[in-house]
Amino acid sequence: MHFATSALALVASAIAVSASTVTFWTLDNVQRTVYFTGNPGSAQINPVTVSNRANTTVNFPGQWVGNFYAVPNGQANKPGMLGEVNFSGWNGLTYFDVSAIVDPTDQNNVKQMWPKVSRNPMSGCQVFPCNNVYWLPDDVQTKTTTESDLITTLGSGSTGITFTQN
Structure with missing residues (x-):
């Protein structure tokens, strides 16, 4: 019985690690392709086309590290x-x-990012320039969250969300 419980916990843990997403929310009427660049050792993710017709959620493999641009x-x-x-x-x-x-x-293109549920902290700008993005390599702008689901806005426009600065 103990082995079955341990195995189930291990499977649940693996699922939790691999359940990461970014939902792309397009704020204007421009259709874009989002490209992903994984760091060495991270899986390749195919580009996705996004528009303002619906938010597009991309699933990321567990422990993925890299960047994306639109x-x-x-x-x-x-x-x-x-x-x-x-x-x-x-x-x-x-x-x-x-x-x-x-x-x-x-x-x-890429404007703002934040955790899906808590909406805090937020990185980026609704209108550029702002002091909430990396401008120089030694800027201290990386945000952290316990959540594994993020929202990223694309394009000109407003979400209607008021964010507090951290």
Whole structure:
């Protein structure tokens, strides 16, 4: 009986580790493709097309670390503002941020990120520039949460959510 209980707990633990998501919420009428770049050792994730017709949720493999960026349809596949994530990181936390290091002029694609349930903390800007993104490599802007489901906004517009600054 003890073995069966332990095995069940192990399976439940593995499922919990692999149950990470990012839901993309498009705030304008631009259709985009979101591209994912995993760090070495992280699984490859295929690009997804998103629009304002419905939010699009992408499932991430357990302990995935990397980033994503959005490109409006018809434009060149060139990284811009990044959403960076580390699911099941140190102490089991999810680490995330919006990064302007690659292309700070990309101000209409990846905008904001936050934990789905608590909505706190939030990384990014509704209107750029702001002091809540990575602008320089040594900025201290990484956010953490115990949640494994994040929301990321894309495009110009407002969610109607008021966030508190951390």
